[in-house]
Amino acid sequence: MTESTQVRTRIAPSPTGDPHVGTAYIALFNYVFTKKNRGKFILRIEDTDRTRARHDSEKAIMESLQWLGLNWDEGPEKGGPYGPYRQSERKEIYQEHAIKLLEKGEAYRCFCTPERLAELRKHNKGRGTGYDGKCRNISPEESQKKADAGEAFTLRLKMETQGESVFTDELRGQVTRPYSELDDQIILKSDGYPTYHLANVVDDHLMKITHVIRAEEWIPSTPKHVRLYEAFGWQQPKWIHMPLLRNKDKNKTKISKRKNPVSLIYYKEAGFLAPALVNFLALMGFNYGEDIEKFTVPEMVEKFSFEKVSLGGPVFDVDKLKWLNGLYIREMDEEKLLDSIQEIWLNREYFKQLIPHVQKRMNNLNDFIDKTHFFFTSSLDYKTKDGKRLVPKSRDPKEMVKLFNEIAGKIDGLESFSIANLEQMLRTLTEEKEWKIKEVFMPVRIAISGQKASPPLFESMHLLGKERLRARLREAANFVEKRPTYFR
RNA sequence: GGCCCUAUCGUCCAGCGGUAAGGACAUCGGCCUCUCACGCCGAAAACCGGAGUUCGAUUCUCCGUAGGGUCACCA
16 A cells, blocks of 8 residues: 555544544544455544643543553654644644645635624625625725734635535535525634644645545535635545434434543543443444444454445433443453452542541541542432431422533633632522522532432532532432422 | 434343343342342343335334433633
8 A cells, every 4th residue: 555545544533622422433444444344543632722722631632542542653742744744733734725725716805893793794694704805805905905014803714605515425425505605714823823624624635645534524614625625726635424412302413521421530530441442432433244243343344334334413311331341341351340349439649538538537547438439430319318407498300400400511621720719600600699608518428429418418429529519419300300299 | 492312121221123122230030048138930021213225124114202412711
């Protein structure tokens, strides 16, 4: 196989939050397809949004992908022939390319203010941003003059105005979209950073990506990318859009942390094995054949073909994941299993953090287990005397469901997951609601520990960890929601 | 709302013009068993609707319908 035809794929996560199960899903299919074709799989960090990109997030994404065994051939830290692999380090490259388009007349400077654009958007009728092309006809001289005078501007790509855009999705065939739907896209922001569209296309080309395997949500903007390839005079890669993972709710909406744990860290901390999770993800859309559902990544590589991928949005149903995980656990040898169990929570370091909070509460060494068991169980039994306190007499079940979900939602908004911030958040919330302290703190205590007597609340929440804390609050909300009469 | 994508048991997948529509999870029943779990056996459970093409449509085409996605100086 020659250099020019070698398959090259990439996973391009944006480091703006916890490592997402959807990222792992797409990475898996990229990985498997690449291995099948003896190609190269690249990790590229898309951190052009300076207000949202976070370094710890980037690190967590890499660790999670490694945990799952989805290792990349080229990427940040690791390097490779087409680096750097972090978009924030490629700013000049995008600017050079954007200028090329400006010189070719494929792009132009837009001096419109964000305010004006917001105004236009209000009145748009299905035509993208509703941008009216005001700056498209400014003469190059005039444009240059304004720029030299220091006026802020963005760069926009000239889109076609007539006809329709057509591209081939390898899984669905031709996808067409009328050009009237697409207006001139901003490719360079006024801060000099590129938007996703520009950075993505430039990088994919420069990194010699042959197959763009990404989520279905990108289909509507693919015509923009195609236009960019045309404007540069480059050859397009193959387009492959995978279906979107869905929530288990009635409508099967795109998977979201509101309704489903989506962080890979959660799955690891909740005791799922990497091979089981990967296997489960593979089942979402891929059919191994011969009615076989349990298989390893190498086995999947062996059988893989995009013809075996179905397009209906698969519901991420943890029940089946649990069953699969059980299968993997049962086949582990005892030593390995023991190691794995100790690795997650039953380790000395974790116990050490627990000790200071329970020592005063212990009379007997065995009390340690009584006082801390909720740090280790995967789910709690609220059908107890204490459990009834999930809903205070002065509040009704609905209010509590809302409260628990609200808190779960706010956990992510914290600048950092610290004891002080947790306390601050709960106190503020209590004040906003004008509830009594005990109407909030006690139910939360029950929600996370199942008991009315527990180690200190905020410390416990912190020790539980962000992911399990959120899951537990959701669990409590579900319990109350399903059995409102239980609390009468 | 405009545009785009999708459509088989509750859920995940088979089926690629002729089948008693198959497997798995979950559910229910039974066996095993000191309990539970595992394991094994069994039950119940689906082709969104309407036209067209065809000798024959779950399968091909079109139209509905439904669900999803997307419409940012976010990715």
